[in-house]
Amino acid sequence: MNKIAFITGATAGIGEACAKKLAEIGFDLIISGRRKEKLEILQQELxxxxxxxxxxxxxxxxxxxxxxxxxxxxxxxxxxxxxxxNNAGLAVGVSSFQEGIIDDWERMIDTNLKGLLYVTRAITPLMIERKKGQIINITSVAGKEVYPGGNVYCATKHAVDAITKGMRIDLLPHNIKVCSLAPGMVDTEFSLVRFKGDSEKAEQVYNGFTPLNAEDIAETVEFIATRPSHVNINDILIMATDQASARDVNKQ
Known part of the structure; x- marks a missing residue:
């Protein structure tokens, strides 16, 4: 019988790439997301x-x-x-704190933080009952650093980083692995969402260097998910060769 993986935000980008990679290595999948048509297309493809x-x-x-x-x-x-x-997440806007848009803040807090809590709270009892399981939280370099215009987004990812550490401690007696996977710049819909559909601004983020792609993150998830039962990967920070920090990128 195949193992089962539950993926949030599976309809695009990292979530979609991870669904394909986990299917490739033999996982049956529960894919979730807000876009029904894309879910159905992905389901048929998998x-x-x-x-x-x-x-x-x-x-x-x-x-x-x-x-x-x-x-x-x-x-x-x-x-x-x-x-x-736990992949579902987003950044919305790049306003400085004093000019922040409350609706943007709430979308990020509700998705990145509260959404992750709701899903994990619902699923962990199922894992505890079986005395096994693994949780991988997609965090971000924004959970390690803070940068201009990132204020609340960075706060949500710092919170997820802390929650991940807390989960690892609380779930330790139940034989449940917990990992934080923090990517730097990944060329997905992320910037398009952040700039609220402005494709020109979104493309400028990745111009002049080679960013990570969704498949890079999926391969890292594969590595984490296939470690022996006695091995847990606590924390991975992964960035493009041309990126040294949240702000320092070598653009040509």
């Missing part, structure tokens, strides 16, 4: 290309009642979750 079982859930992680209800209502054969990949 089944056709990798011959794995796939269960899709249209899910907004910001809605606690919806998260709890949909995870509680998983069919029995799907509730034995071996791996939770």
């Amino acid at each position: 089944i056709a290309n990798y011959q794995v079982k796939v269960f899709s859930i249209e899910l907004d992680v910001r809605n606690q009642k919806e998260v709890e209800s949909k995870i509680k209502s998983l069919p029995e054969k799907w509730n034995k979750i071996d791996l939770l990949l």
Whole structure:
């Protein structure tokens, strides 16, 4: 019987690449996201290309009642979750703190922080019951550093970094692995969302150097997920060769 992975934010970017990579190494998948049509397309692709079982859930992680209800209502054969990949997250806007847009703040806090809490709180009892499991939280270099215009986004990722450490301690007696995977610049929809659909500004972020891509992160997730049972990867910070810190990028 294949292991089961539950992925949030699976409809694009890192989440989609991780779904394909985990399917490739033999995981059955529960894929979740807000975009139903993209979920259905991805589900069909995964089944056709990798011959794995796939269960899709249209899910907004910001809605606690919806998260709890949909995870509680998983069919029995799907509730034995071996791996939770908390990938759903976003940055919105680059305003300085004193000019911050409250709606942007709330979207980031509700998705990056509260959404991760809701999903993990619903799934960890299922892992505890079986005395095994693994949680990988996609954090960010923004959880290690703070940069101009990043204020609240950085705060949410710092919080996730702290929560990950707390999870690792609290779940230690239950044989559950917990990892923080913190990427630097990855060429996905991330900047397009941050600049609210301005594709020109989004493209400028990655011009002049070779950033990471979603497949780079998926390969790292594969590494974490395939360590022997006695090995846990606590924390990985991964960046492009041309990036030394959140702000220092060697652009040609």
